[in-house]
Amino acid sequence: MKINGNEIRPGNVIEHDGSLWVAVKTNAVKPGKGGAYNQVELKNLLNGTKLNERFRAAETVEKVRLEQKDFTFLYEQGEALIFMDSETYEQLELQKDFVGERSAFLQDGMTVTVELYQEKPIGISLPDQVTLEITEADPVVKGQTAASSYKPAVLENGIRVLVPPFITAGEKIVVDTNELTYLRRAD
Template sequence: MVRPENRPRSRILVVKVIASQIRKGNIVDLDGKLYVVLNAESFHPGKGTPTTQIDMRRISDGVKTQQRYKTTDQVERAHVEDHEFSYLYQDGDGFHFMNQENYEQLQVPADVVGDYAPYLQEGMIVSLAIHEGIAVSMEIPQKVTLEITDTEPVVKGQTASGSFKPAMLSNGVRTMVPTHIVTGTRVVVNTADGSYVERAKD
């Protein structure tokens, strides 16, 4: 465990940005409390004022809230220090990472890891936003290489470019791959949505 006196302290810089610039993973300051953005979506109705809806979780106690702003409203975005960590393992307590600077380990709860969980690989370098020694948001590499564990066999005459078929990745995520890709092939996928990028070069 990291003792409180050894925890990396975060320096927080707050800047005002318009609501439509807020993105998932950003930290915002509402009435002096910090919230991590879970989702931000802008709406542009044909008539009426464009708005941005932001789903957030309060860092101090985990309470979730939803706010709707005009897209041009000013929102206070807090910049929390980012540190590089390497992924170690997952257990019943959460996900464990090691700080690349001082080799201290940090436990990160599942709700911070979120949809990225299936893409974590041992030794993967991620960026964790740290506030008061606690990870509040995470960014992982945009692309990872995984193996196809199950997909339909190639059918003659189905090699037309542009056709895709369902496949299962080695991390349990379903995706769509070109028809020429077979089981056992290593492919590169986007971690944001699991979409196929290309056949792995290795």
């Protein structure tokens, strides 16, 4: 779908210079002389590079629609993560570095959303929150004020987070997978 350069908004995915880019920031500029333009900060979806580009209102760009599909995480095999399409039962293999450090949060049977462009995976989103058990937690230091004293703890997947002093090893907590932070005790 073609759109004018001044219609690009943050979050739009466009095809530009033979690659896929997501608009991170946009700024409409109307100089005293010359025509108005849209200053757009772009991030490459395939390799992560950034680019600042000017688009005039008369220019058109191809807005890309990404297909989003739900996949179920099955298992880890070396550096590969194996997912299954929830509808067709076809398997998809993604490398750990494609998912990044958040791959530690993957659990058997977890549903994730994979963004596809022409059947090629270009992005993955995990659930925003997961419940994990604490395997190690430092003891509470007497005399510290309760207001600001978070202590380090290690989750069952090896990730370190800061937790309130009342949390002990063996407890289950809810963790934000985007910020890698403690949210609350699990029910």
